[in-house]
Amino acid sequence: MGAAMSGPQTEGAYKKDHRLESFWDTWSDLSISDFYNKVGSYVGNNFYEKYEEDIKLFKSIHLDSFRTSIQWTRLMDQNQKLNPEGAAFYHKVCACARENDIELFMNLYHFDMPAYLFARGGWTSREVVEAYAAYARTAFREFGKEIRCWFTFNEPIVEPDQEYRHGAWYPFVKDARQGMQVQYHISLAHSLAVREFNKAKEEGYMLPDAQIGLINAFAPPYTKENPSPEDLEAVRMTDGIQNRWWLDLCMSGTLPKDVLDTLTEYGLAPEMRPGDEEILKCGRVDWLGFNYYQPNRVQAPLTKTDEAGYPKFADPYIWPERKMNIYRGWEIYPKGIYDFGMKMKNEYPDMKFFISENGMGVEHEDRFRSEDGEIQDDYRIEFVEDHLKWVMKAVEEGANCVGYHYWGVIDNWSWSNAFKNRYGFIEVDLMNNYTRRLKKSAHWIKSLIEQRDKGDN
Ligand code: FCB
Numbered sequence: 001m002g003a004a005m006s007g008p009q010t011e012g013a014y015k016k017d018h019r020l021e022s023f024w025d026t027w028s029d030l031s032i033s034d035f036y037n038k039v040g041s042y043v044g045n046n047f048y049e050k051y052e053e054d055i056k057l058f059k060s061i062h063l064d065s066f067r068t069s070i071q072w073t074r075l076m077d078q079n080q081k082l083n084p085e086g087a088a089f090y091h092k093v094c095a096c097a098r099e100n101d102i103e104l105f106m107n108l109y110h111f112d113m114p115a116y117l118f119a120r121g122g123w124t125s126r127e128v129v130e131a132y133a134a135y136a137r138t139a140f141r142e143f144g145k146e147i148r149c150w151f152t153f154n155e156p157i158v159e160p161d162q163e164y165r166h167g168a169w170y171p172f173v174k175d176a177r178q179g180m181q182v183q184y185h186i187s188l189a190h191s192l193a194v195r196e197f198n199k200a201k202e203e204g205y206m207l208p209d210a211q212i213g214l215i216n217a218f219a220p221p222y223t224k225e226n227p228s229p230e231d232l233e234a235v236r237m238t239d240g241i242q243n244r245w246w247l248d249l250c251m252s253g254t255l256p257k258d259v260l261d262t263l264t265e266y267g268l269a270p271e272m273r274p275g276d277e278e279i280l281k282c283g284r285v286d287w288l289g290f291n292y293y294q295p296n297r298v299q300a301p302l303t304k305t306d307e308a309g310y311p312k313f314a315d316p317y318i319w320p321e322r323k324m325n326i327y328r329g330w331e332i333y334p335k336g337i338y339d340f341g342m343k344m345k346n347e348y349p350d351m352k353f354f355i356s357e358n359g360m361g362v363e364h365e366d367r368f369r370s371e372d373g374e375i376q377d378d379y380r381i382e383f384v385e386d387h388l389k390w391v392m393k394a395v396e397e398g399a400n401c402v403g404y405h406y407w408g409v410i411d412n413w414s415w416s417n418a419f420k421n422r423y424g425f426i427e428v429d430l431m432n433n434y435t436r437r438l439k440k441s442a443h444w445i446k447s448l449i450e451q452r453d454k455g456d457n
Contacts, residue, residue, distance in 0.1 A: 001449050002065035002103075003058070003409030003425065004357050005047075006110035006154065010412045011071065012044035017085035020073040021115040023122070024415075027170040034170070039418035045411060046434040051093050053436060057426055058409055059100040061442050062449040066409055067105035067356065068093070069154065072135050073114045075142075080134050087142055094146040105405075106143065107151040107215065108136055108193065111159055111415070123159060123182040123189075126273075133192035140197055144206035152193040154215045154356075155291060156186045157242055169416065176310035177268050183241070184270035187249055190214060191283035198282070214250050215289030215356045218243045219296040220339045223317060230300030234314035237262060238298045241313070250288060251348055253281035266311045289356025291407070292337050292387075294330040297322075327363040327421050334386040341394025341401055352400040357407035358387050361414065361421025365439075375427055375439040384441070406445070410436065 014025055028040025035041075047054060047068075058066050074086035097104040109132070117128045136152065162169040165179035173179075197212045221238045223231040240259035248256050263269040299317035306312050322331045337355065344353060360383040368376045384406060395401050411424035419430060425442040429435040 001404055001445075001452070002063045002067070002105070003406040004067040004105075005408045005410060005412055006067075006107065006112075007069040007071040007074070008041065008044070008110055008112040009408070009414065010044045010047035010068065010410070011074070012042065012046045013048035014042045014044075016048065017074075017089065018077065018083050019071070019086060020076070020078060022071070022073045023111075023113040023115055023118045023170070026115045026118065030170070035416050036418040036420040039413070041413065044413050045428045048089065050434065050436070052096055054410060054426075055093075055096045055100050055102065057436060057438070059102050061425065061438070061446040062453075063102060063409070063445075064449075065103035065105055065149070065403075065405070066097075067107060067149075067151075067405060069107035069110040069112075070139055070143075071112055072109065072132075073112065075139060076114070076135050078114075078116055080131055082138055082142065090143065091146070094143060098146070103149065104147060105149040105151065106139075106147045107154050108139055109152065110154045122163075123185045124164075124178060126185065129185050129189045129192065132189040133196055136193035137196040137200070140200040141205045144200055144210065148207050148210050150197060150210065150212045151215050151289060152190045152197075152212065152285075153186065154289075155217050156190065156214070156246065157183070157216060159186065174306070174308045176306065176308070180263060180268050181270045183245070184272070187245070187255070187283065188276065188279055190249065191253070191279050191281075194285060195279070195282035211286040213285045213287045213289055214246060215291060216243075216246050217291040217293070217357075218247070218288075218340060219292060219294060220336055220343060221296045221298050222319070223297065223299055228300060231298075231317075234298045234300050237313035238296060242296065247288075247348060249280060249283040250285045251351060253283045255280065262313075268310065286352075287402070288351060288353040289405075290337075290340055290353050291357035292340065292355060293328075293358065295333045295336040297331070325360055325362075328361045332360075332383065332386075334390045337387055338390040338394045338399075341391070341399030342397065344401075345394075345397070345399045349400070352402050354401060354403035354405065355387075355391060356405050358384070358404070359407035359423045360384075361417075361423045363421055365422045365427070374437070377439045377441045380425075380439070380441040381444045384445070 024041035032038045032040050070090055077083045113122050117131055160179045160183040164173045164182050167174035194212055200206050221235045223235050240256050244256045248254050297317040297319050298314040301312040302315045325332050360380050365375050370376050408423045410426040411422045411428040427437045427439055
């Protein structure tokens with residue numbers, strides 16, 4: 001049991017100790033009004049200064065483990081050499097986790113491209129794929145003896161979607177072909193990083209039981225009750241691009257043939273180079289993280305092409321009975337977690353996984369403050385409880401699910417939504433020097449873990 005967060009969403013200190021500019025800082029500089037309440041990527045929740053207090057708090061609520069990420073912009077300089085000041089910060093975080101006896105899960109990339117590499121094409125460029133592999137190699141060799149649980153990427157599907165397919169995030173591209181190229185390059189980057197991990201392990205740089213994984217939002221796709229063949233085709237391609245693409249890569253070092261065939265048929269296939277197949281083969285991992293917030297409901301595309309004239313594979317389907325988190329605009333469907341567990345059991349039985357994110361973001365939580373000042377977030381307790389029940393059911397029925405991480409352990413900056421929706425078990429007071437305070441849910445999760453340790457549930 002634990003909880004997650006990430007470097008770019010918490011650290012702040014965006015210019016300290018020679019940290020490089022990130023893609024998010026560039027976007028914040030260019031157009032601050034794109035961010036909720038004009039809060040750009042600069043401040044996080046000040047984890048850079050408060051990490052000791054935070055890690056103690058995580059331990060105080062009995063979390064076994066927590067995840068954060070190394071910021072590429074902090075660990076490396078523009079010549080792709082280690083930045084010793086950045087490295088010193090992560091060494092301090094590792095030491096603090098050790099001292100508090102809480103296991104640190106470390107992810108290498110959470111949507112946070114260094115600006116100088118973004119300017120050279122970002123994930124559209126092969127040069128960036130190589131640069132990422134060099135960064136991963138440096139990280140494994142620097143922290144190999146301090147971290148056991150490593151991840152190459154968090155939600156590698158998000159950047160192709162948000163930045164290149166839907167144009168929702170800077171650079172606002174709506175180009176399905178470029179989206180596939182970016183997705184493909186991230187797949188190569190993941191595979192090269194796993195290769196570096198295995199090499200570093202062989203050469204004795206890593207702990208003997210170190211593990212490498214990938215974390216993705218593998219939301220199971222659903223469609224209408226009596227689907228047409230076209231609806232089922234929409235499910236096949238949605239599942240193919242969002243889930244099977246990464247699952248196949250992680251399980252067998254390949255990409256799903258039926259998806260590549262359809263992409264080729266529609267002129268959307270990525271450019272592949274000789275030798276790439278060998279690289280992809282290195283992409284097999286030890287375990288997977290499943291971020292789950294909402295199901296993915298789709299139906300046959302209502303129009304054949306998108307605004308830019310590219311073929312579409314699916315359109316969203318609104319389930320009439322859906323229950324919503326109205327603040328985030330995401331459907332709440334706890335059973336999705338079980339369905340994924342069963343899919344893993346049936347299709348990929350040898351692969352262990354954990355729930356790596358699951359959480360509820362709520363606006364204006366101040367409304368729920370009790371007289372003594374504590375946020376009474378019963379809705380969050382209910383949300384986690386409902387999901388955990390389905391996790392337990394999946395485990396009882398044989399899913400190889402080894403853990404659960406809530407997102408986010410502490411209120412943090414959520415991309416263009418900034419601090420609009422709060423997710424934490426721990427509150428951050430932005431108006432009062434980033435003061436931390438436990439919410440009701442923090443006490444609840446603490447007592448749940450206590451019961452587990454006593455063998456009560
Ligand atoms: C996920 C991201 C995470 C956080 C949550 C709310 O998609 O992995 O960084 O923003 O959404």
